[in-house]
Amino acid sequence: MNEQEFLAVYDPQDYPAIAVTVDVVALTMREGALHLLLVRRGVPPFEGHWALPGGFVHPDEDLTAGARRELAEETGLGGERLRRIHLEQLASYGAPDRDPRMRVVSVAHLAFAPDLPDPAAGSDADEALWLPVSALASRQLAFDHARVIEDGLERARSKLEYTPLATRFLDAEFTVTELRAVYETVWGHPLHPGNFHRKVLSVPGFVESTGTSTERGGTRGGPRAKLYRAGDARLLHPALLRPDREETVR
Amino acid sequence: MNEQEFLAVYDPQDYPAIAVTVDVVALTMREGALHLLLVRRGVPPFEGHWALPGGFVHPDEDLTAGARRELAEETGLGGERLRRIHLEQLASYGAPDRDPRMRVVSVAHLAFAPDLPDPAAGSDADEALWLPVSALASRQLAFDHARVIEDGLERARSKLEYTPLATRFLDAEFTVTELRAVYETVWGHPLHPGNFHRKVLSVPGFVESTGTSTERGGTRGGPRAKLYRAGDARLLHPALLRPDREETVR
DNA sequence: CGAATAGTGTCTTTCAGACATTATCTG
DNA sequence: CAGATAATGTCTGAAAGACACTATTCG
Numbered sequence: 001m002n003e004q005e006f007l008a009v010y011d012p013q014d015y016p017a018i019a020v021t022v023d024v025v026a027l028t029m030r031e032g033a034l035h036l037l038l039v040r041r042g043v044p045p046f047e048g049h050w051a052l053p054g055g056f057v058h059p060d061e062d063l064t065a066g067a068r069r070e071l072a073e074e075t076g077l078g079g080e081r082l083r084r085i086h087l088e089q090l091a092s093y094g095a096p097d098r099d100p101r102m103r104v105v106s107v108a109h110l111a112f113a114p115d116l117p118d119p120a121a122g123s124d125a126d127e128a129l130w131l132p133v134s135a136l137a138s139r140q141l142a143f144d145h146a147r148v149i150e151d152g153l154e155r156a157r158s159k160l161e162y163t164p165l166a167t168r169f170l171d172a173e174f175t176v177t178e179l180r181a182v183y184e185t186v187w188g189h190p191l192h193p194g195n196f197h198r199k200v201l202s203v204p205g206f207v208e209s210t211g212t213s214t215e216r217g218g219t220r221g222g223p224r225a226k227l228y229r230a231g232d233a234r235l236l237h238p239a240l241l242r243p244d245r246e247e248t249v250r
Numbered sequence: 251m252n253e254q255e256f257l258a259v260y261d262p263q264d265y266p267a268i269a270v271t272v273d274v275v276a277l278t279m280r281e282g283a284l285h286l287l288l289v290r291r292g293v294p295p296f297e298g299h300w301a302l303p304g305g306f307v308h309p310d311e312d313l314t315a316g317a318r319r320e321l322a323e324e325t326g327l328g329g330e331r332l333r334r335i336h337l338e339q340l341a342s343y344g345a346p347d348r349d350p351r352m353r354v355v356s357v358a359h360l361a362f363a364p365d366l367p368d369p370a371a372g373s374d375a376d377e378a379l380w381l382p383v384s385a386l387a388s389r390q391l392a393f394d395h396a397r398v399i400e401d402g403l404e405r406a407r408s409k410l411e412y413t414p415l416a417t418r419f420l421d422a423e424f425t426v427t428e429l430r431a432v433y434e435t436v437w438g439h440p441l442h443p444g445n446f447h448r449k450v451l452s453v454p455g456f457v458e459s460t461g462t463s464t465e466r467g468g469t470r471g472g473p474r475a476k477l478y479r480a481g482d483a484r485l486l487h488p489a490l491l492r493p494d495r496e497e498t499v500r
Numbered sequence: 501c502g503a504a505t506a507g508t509g510t511c512t513t514t515c516a517g518a519c520a521t522t523a524t525c526t527g
Numbered sequence: 528c529a530g531a532t533a534a535t536g537t538c539t540g541a542a543a544g545a546c547a548c549t550a551t552t553c554g
Contacts, residue, residue: 444509
């Protein structure tokens with residue numbers, strides 16, 4: 001059956017409707033570790049399993065707007081703090097059997113946020129938490145969310161290479177050391193402090209100086225660090241490439 | 251209204267169903283120019299406008315499978331030739347008013363194919379053609395397909411930088427000059443022949459020698475070129491970066 | 501033969517990475 | 528003062544880009 005023949009007998013109303021949901025892989029830095037926002041499902045299927053925050057797209061709502069709404073609901077955030085969160089579309093997942101109830105296509109999004117309060121307060125979720133990404137393996141995840149999360153993490157690692165989005169994990173003003181900590185955490189690699197410092201300052205538009213410094217040195221000594229804010233670059237040129245990716249090339 | 255309140259009053263059946271379509275930005279090389287597969291719409295809305303090949307996702311069909319089916323129908327291809335076409339998900343488009351009839355979410359895909367026969371034969375389309383990308387501006391495109399195409403072209407330009415997918419625009423055996431023509435055409439930039447040649451051969455796994463050469467030299471003279479086939483690399487390391495992208499950085 | 505092309509060589513500049521050094525701050 | 532850290536400097540090797548050059552083939 002070709003498309004013409006198919007359409008001749010196909011009326012969308014004849015088939016169970018396809019539901020469209022938006023899900024959000026929301027990442028943040030807490031206590032030096034990468035955390036992911038999860039909610040616990042209170043109803044079948046996958047009752048009691050952990051899942052990405054998400055839900056049906058509302059009528060007259062754009063996909064990314066839906067993702068931002070879901071993020072706002074789960075984090076209890078609004079206004080300027082919500083607007084500062086980076087949000088982009090990740091990918092869509094539509095395997096026919098990914099939801100046992102009906103055909104559901106999920107448009108997944110990826111969010112980078114600075115340290116946020118616990119989601120419980122102000123949230124409508126049955127239960128929600130920021131889970132360290134390192135603790136993911138021990139959780140039962142609903143649907144194909146394990147795959148979605150893995151895709152999101154890989155996208156995040158890649159985005160840090162050629163965009164300045166690492167700054168979105170930090171407050172408006174930050175030190176180069178804090179920025180390096182973001183890279184080390186997302187990439188799971190220690191980086192050379194001196195080389196990283198020189199590199200960040202040499203990429204045009206990555207960071208710009210505030211002219212101020214931290215009030216105190218580090219907790220274990222050292223001079224006060226200069227403070228920077230995000231620059232106006234949208235792409236890093238040259239990029240900050242992850243070291244030693246030979247293994248993943250083939 | 252938060253999510254809990256919304257769901258309390260929300261029954262998916264109460265709203266017009268959301269239709270999910272797959273559309274394909276299919277690119278190929280013809281006569282040294284980048285071409286795009288378009289079909290002319292025979293019914294409203296946008297009757298007579300040109301559009302990307304695509305259609306409803308069938309039940310029990312994965313999103314990418316649907317895209318490959320649409321591609322097969324429009325190109326009249328099957329079997330090994332169809333399987334050699336690179337196909338990946340591009341992005342989803344779901345603005346509430348993108349289709350005047352009803353809410354439609356389109357999951358767009360991106361395809362790279364070697365030179366293919368004209369689509370008219372074996373196709374079910376009202377009218378279909380390979381249009382040079384350079385001629386796009388003069389066409390009225392349906393829906394938000396102009397935006398989808400622009401996103402697809404940018405993805406293609408980017409993919410050529412860090413993946414060996416340029417080989418997917420060529421037949422199984424090709425010369426370095428043919429490969430360079432792909433880069434020059436997609437990027438819209440002449441490249442330095444000598445430097446490109448050395449670079450391609452130095453990237454591990456990009457191409458591998460067949461040990462053979464072309465039967466004849468170029469039409470305007472020159473020695474016979476060695477033939478290569480795609481190597482086993484999935485990522486180019488180091489990457490082939492587009493020259494001079496400073497303008498697009500900010 | 502003349503022109504065009506495939507393929508290689510050379511030089512310079514840029515950049516990443518290893519390592520060293522200095523100054524500053526905490527405890 | 529001892530140790531840690533911010534920030535900068537030095538050196539080496541890899542790689543990109545500009546350019547030159549040789550060999551081969553077509554017309």
